[in-house]
Amino acid sequence: MNKIAIMGAMPEEIAPILEIVGEYKTTEYAGNVYYEANYKGTDLVVAHSKIGKVFSTLTASSMIQHFGCNKLLFSGVAGGINPSLKIGDLIVATKLSQHDLDITAFGHPMGFVPGGSVFVEADKGLIALSKEVAQELGKTVQEGIIATGDQFVHNQSIKDEIVKNFNADALEMEGGSVAVVCDALNVPFFILRAISDTADTDASFSFDEFMESSAVISAEFVMKMVDKIVSPLNNTK
Numbered sequence: 731m732n733k734i735a736i737m738g739a740m741p742e743e744i745a746p747i748l749e750i751v752g753e754y755k756t757t758e759y760a761g762n763v764y765y766e767a768n769y770k771g772t773d774l775v776v777a778h779s780k781i782g783k784v785f786s787t788l789t790a791s792s793m794i795q796h797f798g799c800n801k802l803l804f805s806g807v808a809g810g811i812n813p814s815l816k817i818g819d820l821i822v823a824t825k826l827s828q829h830d831l832d833i834t835a836f837g838h839p840m841g842f843v844p845g846g847s848v849f850v851e852a853d854k855g856l857i858a859l860s861k862e863v864a865q866e867l868g869k870t871v872q873e874g875i876i877a878t879g880d881q882f883v884h885n886q887s888i889k890d891e892i893v894k895n896f897n898a899d900a901l902e903m904e905g906g907s908v909a910v911v912c913d914a915l916n917v918p919f920f921i922l923r924a925i926s927d928t929a930d931t932d933a934s935f936s937f938d939e940f941m942e943s944s945a946v947i948s949a950e951f952v953m954k955m956v957d958k959i960v961s962p963l964n965n966t967k
């Protein structure tokens with residue numbers, strides 16, 4: 731039986747999801763609010779974690795270990811690095827890294843600590859499903875590498891550094907940590923982001939202007955994926 735976690739970082743990222751879900755029960759746990767619903771016959775748990783790697787780690791592990799979710803979809807916004815990504819465009823993470831994890835002083839590559847890996851790969855089945863959904867909706871969804879760190883990036887030289895180290899297409903503040911949790915707990919996960927800014931000097935203005943509209947674009951797409959997952963025709967996925 732599927733129990734699907736749908737998470738965002740900020741309230742605006744999950745508001746459109748809760749609107750589509752309609753009815754839900756609210757539970758407080760570990761300093762966050764979790765919204766539990768039965769959606770078209772499948773149990774969902776929706777939550778926003780608050781911003782950053784630590785809060786998103788706590789929420790992802792709570793959704794899996796406390797609420798019993800066995801699939802996780804993240805919906806939100808990101809700063810675009812790849813010049814082909816414009817405001818409102820969707821990017822699906824193929825793999826994710828932590829761009830600020832730095833023990834290079836000991837000769838390790840950026841993003842690496844012993845026992846971990848520079849990149850964590852997202853679930854291929856969910857990525858394939860996103861392609862089907864994109865095709866059905868006539869939407870373009872780019873696949874790419876997402877770099878995560880505890881920093882709102884608004885600076886070209888930091889962007890350049892992240893490209894040099896990780897060849898990343900977009901950056902944000904939660905995906906890489908959620909990926910580590912899901913990978914460790916063997917839960918298939920999918921990270922979707924719509925571009926809110928391009929992480930340059932204007933990023934905070936662009937973010938304020940487009941965060942809400944981009945959050946809706948991402949949330950609506952993720953719910954189309956949920957529709958496919960819960961559909962009886964797809965009950966193996």
Ligand code: SAH
Pocket residue numbers: 739740781782806807808809810881882883884901902903904926927928929930933937
């Ligand atoms: N305006 C908010 C802070 C937003 S932080 C406030 O004042 O409370 C940015 C959020 O959007 C994070 O959750 C992150 O995942 C994502 N994001 C979008 N653009 C980003 C960028 N340029 N750098 C890092 N994270 C970004």
